[in-house]
Amino acid sequence: MILVLPLAIPWVAGVILAALDGRRRGAGWLAVLSLAAGLVATVWLAVDVHRHGPIGSVAGGWPGGVGIRLQADALGVLFAGLSLTVLLFALVFETLGGVRSRTFPACILLMATGLTGLFLTGDAFNFYVFFEIAMISAYVLTGYGERSRQLRAAMIFAVVNLLGSVLFLIAIAALYHVTGSLDMEEMRDRIPVVQENPAIITSAVLFVAFSVKLGLFPFHFWLPAVYTGTRPAVAAILSGALANIGSYGLLRFGADILPRELGLGAPALLILGSLSIIYGALQAVSRHVPGEALAYSAIGQVGYVLIALGLGGPVGYAAAILVTVVNSLSKTLLFLSANLRGWLVGAAFAVGALSVVGVPPAVGFLAKVALLRTSLSTATTPVQITMVALIVVGGALAFVYMFQIYQRAFWLAPENVDAPPSRAARRAVVVLLASLILALGLWPEPLLSLSEQAANVLPERGIP
Amino acid sequence: MTLILSLAVSILFGSGAYLMLKSDLIRVVIGMVMISHAASLLIMASGLTRGDAPIYPLPEGAPVSDPLVQAMTLTAIVISFGVSALLLSMVYRVYTSHLSLDLDDLAAAEEREETAQERENIVETAGAQDEAAAAPSPRQDTHPPNPDGDQS
Secondary structure (H helix, E strand, C coil), X not given: CCCCHHHHHHHHHHHHHHHCCCCCHHHHHHHHHHHHHHXXXXXXXXXXXXXXXXXXXXXXXXXXXXXXXXXXXXXXHHHHHHHHHHHHHHHHHHHHHCCCCCCHHHHHHHHHHHHHHHHCECEHHHHHHHHHHHHHHHHHHHCCCXXXXXXXXXXXXXXXXXXXXXXXXXXXXHHHHHHCCCEHHHHHHHHXXXXXXXXHHHHHHHHHHHHHHHCCHHHCCCHHHHHHXXXXXXXXXXXXXXXXXXXXXXXXXXXXHCHHHHHHHHHHHHHHHHHHHHHHHHHHHCCCCHHHHHHHHHHHHHHHHHHHHHHCHHHHHHHHHHHHHXXXXXXXXXXXXXXXXXXXXXXXXXXXXXXXXXXXXXXXXXXXXXXXXXXXXXXXXXXXXXXXHHHHHHHHHHHHHXXXXXXXXXXXXXXXXXXXXCCHHHHHHHHHHHHHHHHHHHCCHHHXXXXXXXXXXXXXXXXX | CHHHHHHHHHHXXXXXXXXXXXXXXXXXXXXXXXXXXXXXXXXXXXXXXXCECCCCCCCCCCCECCCHHHHHHXXXXXXXXXXXXXXXXXXXXXXXXXXXXXXXHHHHHHHHHHHHHHHHHHHHHHHHHXXXXXXXXXXXXXXXXXXXXXXX
């Protein structure tokens, strides 16, 4: 029951809201309420998982192995909580400003359903189904605003990501073929006896599918056009909630189910991750429009996730999870605040910028420390030196582009001088998110232990 | 049978990919549909076993064919059906706002909007410098600096 609630609340609410006109105030607040209820249920579930270990249940009362399994462990619960938090912030932000499309609240709730579903499922095919639920609402959301700019962005986003989803489906079929099961636990048990070649091809297809979602360097081509084309709240959702699918997928399928193949592919991950960091940072430095620079910064930030995954080991996995959490919170804050005006908003943006750069009061510092710890825990000195240099250079470049954006958006922009500050309630949302980031940075213990616990779910792999 | 299926999958996927690279949006959508059909066929191919129909009560001792792949394929077909409908409606919306389905035209529209926006930025900066030019410049739908920071 406790396992079904986080899934059922947004689902039912989404279906009800689909029939209502989302532009009405009441519908918007109903959506906020039910999403908050879903978040509370997720937190409750998280506390339970934290105390008593993973919970599983088979849908419909079927015996295990026949029915579809739902499963909550520390990793899934953490990601579900994170994504719902981001969605809630974006939804409140948009509701306060006035929703302009009747489908917006319903789409957000259905996306919440898809995201919690895929983080809490124990079945690979169900993962695909929930994944599609989340993606389809994302396609609709990208078109939110319905100006020609948003429609073009939605078209690009839908076509590229559909291709990614089909690749994922193909990988699932391949996994089913080689293991004869769709249950993630059975897959994990059977994969060691599978021959290497099919397993490697399957994991390569999986990697491409998730990298397209993440917007990793060679697969990033769709990302800038989409992030700059959509409205701020939608960009925040895409980079803060939907991109988590990519990191979670890489952790779940790579580190959990296919650890041997992840180990084999580690050098490739490290190279792609480094390229992504450098490419994203350099492009972001050269961009003038804040939204565009933030989009390239998102490409750079996922590179850190990949590096942490490639270095592996419990420290590396914990770092990957931590970087994902930090990145998703700070990107949400940055996308939401970059277009607002008022001095507190400027301060909030600065907090987000510091978090991306990795300067102490903000939570981003923790991520940087975890990354440095991971790179120092590797055995060989050249790898250590390269990784530390990369993280430092990436941080320095991030500092440059973040404060370029800050300068353009809050100091130089002429409309700043005359324009009245934005609606107070909207600013309050942004400031609240900024203080959350600061609070997590000042009192890091809970987040650190959560990410370590989540990393302990994954089987151990030797550090290369 | 596996050979025939894999040939069919590769032909479907290849022609789908070819169509997706065309500049006409309808062809892109058709290419997408073909690629998702390739995936459905691949699921069928991944669980090909000979045997009786897996209908309860199961025949004693004889092997039954795998029912799971068919259930998965059915789900995948339904999803791709819904997605194709969504894609077509998005193409229609793009058509009503651009009056064209050609990707080159869309790219040209993008460029026009961007240059308009840049020109606007320059005008704004100049306007801020001599302070007197408080006259609102004609805005495009791209980046109006209104207080709530909406982009539309």
